[in-house]
Amino acid sequence: MQLSSAARDRLRGLLEAAGNGTRGFRVRSLLGTCSGSTPLIAPAAGPQVGETVVEAGGICFFVPGQYVQLLESATLDFDRSFLGRGLTLTWPHRPGCACTGLRGSAERPGVPARSDTGEPRERTG
Numbered sequence: 001m002q003l004s005s006a007a008r009d010r011l012r013g014l015l016e017a018a019g020n021g022t023r024g025f026r027v028r029s030l031l032g033t034c035s036g037s038t039p040l041i042a043p044a045a046g047p048q049v050g051e052t053v054v055e056a057g058g059i060c061f062f063v064p065g066q067y068v069q070l071l072e073s074a075t076l077d078f079d080r081s082f083l084g085r086g087l088t089l090t091w092p093h094r095p096g097c098a099c100t101g102l103r104g105s106a107e108r109p110g111v112p113a114r115s116d117t118g119e120p121r122e123r124t125g
């Protein structure tokens with residue numbers, strides 16, 4: 001994963017504000033598509049069972065297995081403008097991406113299938 005300098009500065013500030021014992025950020029979810037996703041992250045002391053540590057720009061992220069492959073090619077940026085989007089994550093478009101109207105699936109390994117409401121679908125088979 002690549003971090004813009006704006007994202008790196010914002011995340012460093014959040015780590016300082018979080019206090020002692022915080023080593024990085026737990027990635028809880030990603031809301032959106034390849035053209036712009038909002039990462040849901042929270043300060044954390046370390047990885048939990050099943051999480052992979054991904055380091056980018058000197059910042060550690062504790063990532064659930066289903067997002068590791070996606071984050072390898074992603075870029076995290078921070079929009080500082082007054083009505084900005086805050087932290088935004090983008091990645092190269094892939095066949096079957098939700099931005100083309102197709103939802104979730106085998107075409108997007110590592111990304112959970114989503115229903116039309118955005119809730120995870122139960123996997124079958």
